[in-house]
Amino acid sequence: MSSTLFxxxxxxxxxRKIEGGPDVFFIDRHFIHEVTSPVAFLGLKSRGLKxxxxxxTFATADHNTPTINQHLxxxxxxxxxxxxxxxxxSNEYGISHWGLGHQKNGIVHVVGPENGITFPGATIVxxxxxxxxxxxxxxxxxxxxxxxxxxxxxxxxxxxxxxKKMRINVNGQLGKGVTPKDVALYIISQLxxxxxxxxxxxxxxxxxxxxxxxxxxxxxNLSIEMGARGGMxxxxxxxxxxxxxxxxxLKGEAWDKAVAHWKTLKTDEGAKFDKELTFNAxxxxxxxxxxxxxxxxxxxxxxxxDAEAVEGGVAxxxxxxxxxxxxxxxxxxxxxxxxxFLGSCTNGRIEDFRAFxxxxxxxxxxxxxxxxxxxxxxxxxxxxxxEGILDIITEAGFTLRQPGCSACxxxxxxxxxxxxxxxxxxxxxxxxxxxxxxxxxxxxxLVAAAAAVTGVVTDPRELL
Amino acid sequence: xxxxxxxxxxxxxxPLPLENVDTDQIIPARFLxxxxxxxFGDNLFRDWRYNNDGSPKESFVLNNxxxxxxxxVGGKNFGxxxxxxxxxxxxxxxxxxxxxxxxxxxIFRNNCLNVGVLPVQxxxxxxxxxxxxxxxxxxxxxxxxxPNQTITIxxxxxxxxxxxxxxxxxxxxxxxxxxxxxxxxxxxxxxFANDLLL
Numbered sequence: 001m002s003s004t005l006f007x008x009x010x011x012x013x014x015x016r017k018i019e020g021g022p023d024v025f026f027i028d029r030h031f032i033h034e035v036t037s038p039v040a041f042l043g044l045k046s047r048g049l050k051x052x053x054x055x056x057t058f059a060t061a062d063h064n065t066p067t068i069n070q071h072l073x074x075x076x077x078x079x080x081x082x083x084x085x086x087x088x089x090s091n092e093y094g095i096s097h098w099g100l101g102h103q104k105n106g107i108v109h110v111v112g113p114e115n116g117i118t119f120p121g122a123t124i125v126x127x128x129x130x131x132x133x134x135x136x137x138x139x140x141x142x143x144x145x146x147x148x149x150x151x152x153x154x155x156x157x158x159x160x161x162x163x164k165k166m167r168i169n170v171n172g173q174l175g176k177g178v179t180p181k182d183v184a185l186y187i188i189s190q191l192x193x194x195x196x197x198x199x200x201x202x203x204x205x206x207x208x209x210x211x212x213x214x215x216x217x218x219x220x221n222l223s224i225e226m227g228a229r230g231g232m233x234x235x236x237x238x239x240x241x242x243x244x245x246x247x248x249x250l251k252g253e254a255w256d257k258a259v260a261h262w263k264t265l266k267t268d269e270g271a272k273f274d275k276e277l278t279f280n281a282x283x284x285x286x287x288x289x290x291x292x293x294x295x296x297x298x299x300x301x302x303x304x305x306d307a308e309a310v311e312g313g314v315a316x317x318x319x320x321x322x323x324x325x326x327x328x329x330x331x332x333x334x335x336x337x338x339x340x341f342l343g344s345c346t347n348g349r350i351e352d353f354r355a356f357x358x359x360x361x362x363x364x365x366x367x368x369x370x371x372x373x374x375x376x377x378x379x380x381x382x383x384x385x386x387e388g389i390l391d392i393i394t395e396a397g398f399t400l401r402q403p404g405c406s407a408c409x410x411x412x413x414x415x416x417x418x419x420x421x422x423x424x425x426x427x428x429x430x431x432x433x434x435x436x437x438x439x440x441x442x443x444x445x446l447v448a449a450a451a452a453v454t455g456v457v458t459d460p461r462e463l464l
Numbered sequence: 465x466x467x468x469x470x471x472x473x474x475x476x477x478x479p480l481p482l483e484n485v486d487t488d489q490i491i492p493a494r495f496l497x498x499x500x501x502x503x504f505g506d507n508l509f510r511d512w513r514y515n516n517d518g519s520p521k522e523s524f525v526l527n528n529x530x531x532x533x534x535x536x537v538g539g540k541n542f543g544x545x546x547x548x549x550x551x552x553x554x555x556x557x558x559x560x561x562x563x564x565x566x567x568x569x570x571i572f573r574n575n576c577l578n579v580g581v582l583p584v585q586x587x588x589x590x591x592x593x594x595x596x597x598x599x600x601x602x603x604x605x606x607x608x609x610x611p612n613q614t615i616t617i618x619x620x621x622x623x624x625x626x627x628x629x630x631x632x633x634x635x636x637x638x639x640x641x642x643x644x645x646x647x648x649x650x651x652x653x654x655x656f657a658n659d660l661l662l
Contacts, residue, residue, distance in 0.1 A: 015649070015652060015653055015656045016649065016652060018631050019630075020629055020630035020631060021629050021630060021631025021632065022631060022632075024646070024649065024653070026653070026656055026657065026660075028660070028662060035496050035497070035548075036496075036547070036549070038498075038499035038500075039498075039499070039500065039501045039549075042499075042500065042501075043643075047643070049643075049647075052650070052653075052654075053657065063493075064497065076497075078497035078498075081497075081499055082499055085499045127547060127548075127549075128546075128547055129545065129546050129547040129571060131547075143546075143547035143571055144547060144571070144574075145547055145548075145549030145552070145571065145574060145575035145578060146549040146550075147549060147575070147578035147579065147641065147642070147643075148574075148578070148642075150643060151642055151646055154643060154646070154647070155643070155646040155647065155650060155653055156653060156657065157646055157653055158642070159631075159642045159645070159646070161629065163570075193484055193541060193544050194484070194540070194541040194544065194567060194569065197541070197567070197568075197569060197570055198570065224571075227541070227544065227569060229570050229571070258661070258662070261661070293484050293486065293544070312483050312484075312540065313481075313482070313483045313539065313540075315481075315482070316482050316483040316484065316539065319482070409488075409493040409546075410493060410494065411493045411494060411496065411497070418516075428486075428488065428545060428546075430486045430488040430489065430545060431488070431489060431511065432488060432489075432511050433488050433493075436492070436494075436511055436516065437516075
């Protein structure tokens, strides 16, 4: 019988099926960070439980870490306490810990793949909804709550009903200046933030086949923003080439054996999905959001839609535009912006910095714009230096910060002030997401770079 | 963490008829810095509920004494966004035991079930009926009957049934959580793990 990639990975990880209930689902790799794990460890302690397989869990500090002066003690006492709790808990239970200052420290969804912890066909969870990123490698990867973190620590399993299956095909050739971020924002704008709730998505078609692993990670990362628990792409030669020789990847004969298995991880001809959608690459232009959820995105040359033209509640829509200080039918091009944020688990990888540099090269940052350029990891930071990108951005008036989640969720000091507009390469434009009262325009690194040098929303195709 | 058993809940309800209420609104990220599960209810809907100086925003429903109760009725796509269980903790800690919506985001729904908050998904029509009933009379009581899987507007008698899988239902009725279950089948899990390649 023909089955989907998702079925193959899911079914091979079911320990037990419960009649009328969820599956007992085995987790191959578990990432933890400082914010959603402390209460899980408290739970373990109060129940007197051990960590069943400490070698399957990996800890990194990222959510509330500072992005400057990382060699100094963390000033915020609450953040410092969470970081210390992560370190102490990791040490106590024998979990590998890449804390602040460690050469491998960085955003969990950047360092996992970079080090070969992620591998095709794996089941991966983390107390972070953007765990869906790892689906780029043909994994079933999704975010969990803290109770489930405790379950994984103590039993390496969670209880999950099997989601429905959706396939999203995008075929054709992407236009100039159209990036994986734009593909994802376009799909979300078509489906809305709840359009894929209850589903696990497989992305297929030549647009994804031709994408780099960095691009695939950006797309899978944003799966949660249309409500899907996760999204995945079948592993192929691009996947294997990325993972080969990573520090924790298999080596020698074991690698060859694994690759042979990974090649079977694809959807069979004739396999059934509960829902299938197809889009054309040529319909996608550089995207930008104008509202307070990631589904409120449009092509950068378009105008903000009428409330009447938008599905859902008019009151909610108007509240959203009111928060943003925008009106129906406004053009996005030319809107003044105050901040630019390049980074996050969505767009904090080397390709994103290359893209940003390709626009700002030979230009100057607009005087009134504050720009925060935050690499996803030290490895990304090192590559930025090695490839000469640091020289290009420095010449253009930008500085580089140190790795972390930073202004994506503003748990550290990187907060966009109330009322200010930020073009951000991150994943959420919710009210106050980047700091109380902040206004976020989600976009690609190219759009962010174009705004950074012009000070207004600008079509990056004009600068390429 | 243990929670109170859920059986039949009869209570007035608090209306919040906005769509796409995300977890950053339910509990903003800057309040996630605790290492214990305490005090999250104080910051439930923080930025909608309080001004920057900490004074209450009178227009927000939680600050309106007319509306109270253990049931929160939200708009479509409630709980979208991040996986922070702190959002469900905040809802529980504030005193809600049930959230009603015509559509829930997945992770939030899951987190609610794990912490003792019952997510009740109703049809858009029934959701409208509840909002109308509450706005007509804020003292309207709603009955959420978990054993029968029904939700009833007491004043009008309007009723609808809701879905919950039988495993989670048993858990809620008894105050059990998944860890209790998983601990009991550890041997089965270990033998499964022994057969894995990686």
